[in-house]
Amino acid sequence: MPRPDLILLHAPSVYDFREKAVLLGPVSDVVPSTQVFEMYPLGFLTLLTHLQRHGFSVRIINVALRMLRNRRYDVEKLVKSLRPAAFGVDLHWLVHAQGSLELARIVKEHHPDIPVIFGGLSASYFHRELIAYPQVDYVVRGDSAEEPLRQLMAAIRDGRPPDDVPNVTWKRDGQVVVHELSHVPPDLNGVSFDYRQIIRSCARNLDVLGHLPFLAWIRYPIVAGLSCRGCVHDCVTCGGSASAFRAICARRKPAFRDPELLAEDIAAIAPYIRAPCIALGDPTQAGRAHVEAFIEALGAKRLRNHIALEFFAPPDRALLERIARAIPRYNIQMSPESHDEAVRRAFGRAYGNDRLERFIGDALELGCQRLDLFFMIGLPGQTPESVRDTVRYCDYLLERYGRGRRGRLDLFISPLAPFLDPGSRAFEDPERYGYRLFHRTLEEHRQALLAPSWKYTLNYETDWMSRDELVDSVYEAALALNDVKRRHGLVSPRDAQKLDARIRQEWRIMRDLDAIMALSDEAERDARARALLSDYQWVGQATLCRKDEMNWPTRLLRYSPLRFIRAACARD
DSSP states (O other): OOOOSEEEEEOOSSTTTTTSOOBOOSSSTTSSSOTTOOOOOTHHHHHHHHHHHTTOOEEEEEHHHHHHHOTTOOHHHHHHHOOOSEEEEEOOSGGGHHHHHHHHHHHHHHOTTSOEEEESHHHHHTHHHHTTSTTOOEEEOSSOOHHHHHHHHHHHHHTOOOTTOTTEEEEETTEEEEOOOOOOOSSSTTSOOOTHHHHHHHHHTTOSGGGOSSTTTTTSOOEEEEOEESOSOOOTTOTTSHHHHHHHHOOSSOEEOOHHHHHHHHHHHTTTBOSOEEEESOGGGGOHHHHHHHHHHHHHTOOOSOEEEEESSOOOHHHHHHHHHHOSSEEEEEEEEOSOHHHHHHHTOOOOHHHHHHHHHHHHHTTOSEEEEEEEESOTTOOHHHHHHHHHHHHHHHHHHSSSOSSEEEEEEEEOOSOOOTTSHHHHSGGGGTEEESOOSHHHHHHHTTSSBHHHHOOEEESSOOHHHHHHHHHHHHHHHHHHHHHTTSSOHHHHHHHHHHHHHHHHHHHHHHHHHTOSOHHHHHHHHHHHHTTOOOTTOOSSSOGGGGOOOOOSSOBOHHHHHHHHHSOO
């Protein structure tokens, strides 16, 4: 097996989750990964592809997934066996603050002479603090790290300092050097989202598990195309908002991918994986002509896969009609955030319920097979009673649109957890938006992830809900929405009963942990928390809904083995 130039490592959110007594809670229930966030960023694909096309060999190892699959998986033994020219560790989502740094520490302990490179939005935001950790040698900043990383790898290969590499923070003789964040491509056309490169890397490194994106991917494969980097919206708590991208990535306007290229990204992988493909990011942000060109280009591919589209605001009927004509199997997901128009507006989504409901009716009438709406807890202006009203609104929507339709309407509610995103307006100016932050620095967030429950990991509360009220509202809303779904036939009585029991169990454990946290003796707190959580089975389990509720339709035969073999054997 050839020695790779770069090994990209993905850590769990909390490195020692297999040993530590912790209630991670409903922090990942509406995303594909489990509570340790084993899903690595989509950027791993573009980094691997870009570097390999320029002569560097790259391998991905999803350490978090390997640890989830095997409780006895020896990470240190793995690390010792590796000898690349450099290691890359992602700190994209702040929830990896503890796990990524601990994994990097282990790498540096066994390979003090091999550089460790960090990247991702959170790494970019905290780059000055991050570079101070002894296990970090370089931070590649910004949302487009492909070319800066290539230049950095060339400098490492040649044994020279990266004096001319943009977007890099590094240490020269113990002194921090911060290069200008000047590599900000105006569009997304220069990168490749070729999943076939992942297939070839699996074959080249004889490692399928290390390249899997999340735990359940084998039985529910899903792939994504990315429509843009950046955003035209400026939602208050979002680290991917317009102001956040401006501050973190020096991006003044979004970089969009050409509609034809985005359609080709999806079409290229569809024959290999007969499962849903999602176009991430609202394509309407680039304007009407752009989204219509994408829909027409995708329709021309005549794909049999289910295609999922993401919108940040309700599209009009004319656009839905165009989608229905072009894509026979389409699904839509959108996040209204709250039923309350004032709360929604304060968050950054300025549309009313009339427009939302008109969109729901139109989409289901025009053949949308799954329409998923996501509501959130922890918003500005939102009270516990407002959360209860959101669940009542879900009941109303299902009563009005959930019966006798060609498609299925499903609704989810989840907490804004565990952190407010760094770079968001609420994080930068919390008092102005009604937030109080408990953690500000990277180290404070790293330490918070070691708390015994997700309640104590939360880095905020609001003027309208204390941290206790936020947590209680989450469990109360989960119980109520579960009952709503049971009454409307979205979940079976048996599944609803099992989920009800799980929610109540976790809520009860949370209250017991509160009593334990009040003890003054730290050793006793840890021992009692460990005993309380010793029999609680949480890995891969969701609290707020069944994990498979969010699965879009897929075919019985989800893969094309012959195509996989051909891709694995093809030359790069």
